Amino acid sequence: MKEKKFDIxxxxxxxFVILVMAISIYGMFTKNNQSIPFLLIFMALIILILGSREYKRTHSLIGGIFYLSSVLFILFVAIKIV
Known part of the structure; x- marks a missing residue:
């Protein structure tokens, strides 16, 4: 059985997941919608990290392009909201 490695x-x-959860809970209780762009930026960073970990694991260029395009779209939406 392969042992999972804990990396940076x-x-x-x-x-970033803890930050997204904290911002989401804060926005839910205070009804503050001004924190949504920060939420989207941190979610984009999470997806970027997921994509880089997946690329390191499988060396699949298609998966990396999919994750990167998702991150760019989320960042575009976050910038348009501001």
């Missing part, structure tokens, strides 16, 4: 990308992913 996983640490950043966990940190």
């Amino acid at each position: 990308l996983m640490l950043f992913q966990i940190i």
